[in-house]
Amino acid sequence: MTQRFGEIDDMVRRSAVVLDEELIRFTGSSAASALREAVIATPPTRTRRAAIEVRPPSSTPRGRSPRRAGVRRARRIVLAALALALLLALPAFGVVQHVRSWIWGWKGPDAPVPIAADVPIASGIAGSPWTIVATQTTQGLCVYIRVHTSEGTGGSGGCGWGTDIYGSPGATPHEYGAGGQVLHWIEGTNGSGFDASVDRRIVHGVAAEQVAAVDLVLADGRVMPADVVPHPAGIDAPLSFWSAVLPAEVAGVDLTGAEDDVTPVHELIARDADGSVLERRVVDRPNG
């Protein structure tokens, strides 16, 4: 019986349309290499739990609608786009295949398309490893905080950063930028409680290249310095980036939940290299 099974195995073996040995020569072939690099260019996550926070568009008329409603509406739109993107999952291979960006993971009519590789801005561990990534896209500069857990990588952030910052393309030298909006030295968000695995709130933003130091005035009156990354390589616009991990507790602010509409940071203070204040910008109201 065993001998007969051996013969049957041999017959089946010989019935194979091709043997592995005959395919060794295709290792490293054009098709193989293209596939390998295309796969590596995809987001390496099993599931993306991205909740996107979008900065209120700077064109929103003041006083026309409450900030929360605007943020929620924008978030709903982007979340819907992201959900669609995740459903349809993904990038346009062969178009800009050499661009390494996790944003390739999004697809849909509203999804930004990266036009340059991701630029890591800052990273650390706050319950889970996190990293802040800036990416130049067809929707402007996108800045996201990504949180890496055993279940995958989540992201929170938005696009369109820096358009009203001094030095940004299209802005006039002094007072007004594209569309006539007032220019600023600094902008930022109050962070997001989008990922429960992160035990601290991480805030971030951008500033003009001349900004050398950033202080944050918290809601309870304390002042803490932020880390500043001056004009990182890979970012075309003359912008610097700032980030900070907030204290576990800020008096009067509930940082325990996933609610985004809390304002632990009251004000951003941008200073130049001499320590002189370039701008104090309140961030807990529309348009910063």
Place this chain on the structure above:
Amino acid sequence: MALGRIADLDRERDHLFRRLFDAHYHRILGYALRRRDDAQDAADVVAETFLTAWRRLDDLPRGGEELLWLYGIARRVVANSRRSDRRRTRLTERLREDFAARLRDELSSAAVEHGPEVTVQRGVIAEALEGLPEEDREVIRLVAWEGLSRAELGTVLGCTPNAATIRLHRARRRLAGRLREAGLDDEPALATRHTTGNRLRPPAAEEDER
């Protein structure tokens, strides 16, 4: 802050995947070509297998089980691809189309025709295999085509070596019955009649001829 730590991890991940891919690409390609009817489908299986492996790279077993892990993924991809309601992502669609086009070109340049005798015998064996339940077919193929041992078979199937051995034995018995019905089981000459030349002939070439 641990600046650069994440970037280092990303680089390690890329490096790990490239090594895995280069080491086993030809085996996964072979696995796919032996089970799918045309290069397009085979390309689909290869692309999805490595995409899944990339996304689940954290689960990659170290040591000698990397290939078995890939076979396990490929087995599920093949099984899923047979479901009529299967949903393909756009990513997979684009990727597999691009890959399939390149693969077809490469395999076409290496295509060699089979003699009629080999084709007929292969057809009889394939027919006998096709008459078996999918589980039996795969057990037999994994041993005969991928050359797995009983223990390795158990790893790919997700069962103990003993259970794998029992499943293999039963599958072989059923195949032997099929071959007996076809009058092929007692022909030792079969083994020698198949040894003619290069067997590489891409299904894509067949498709082109239609």
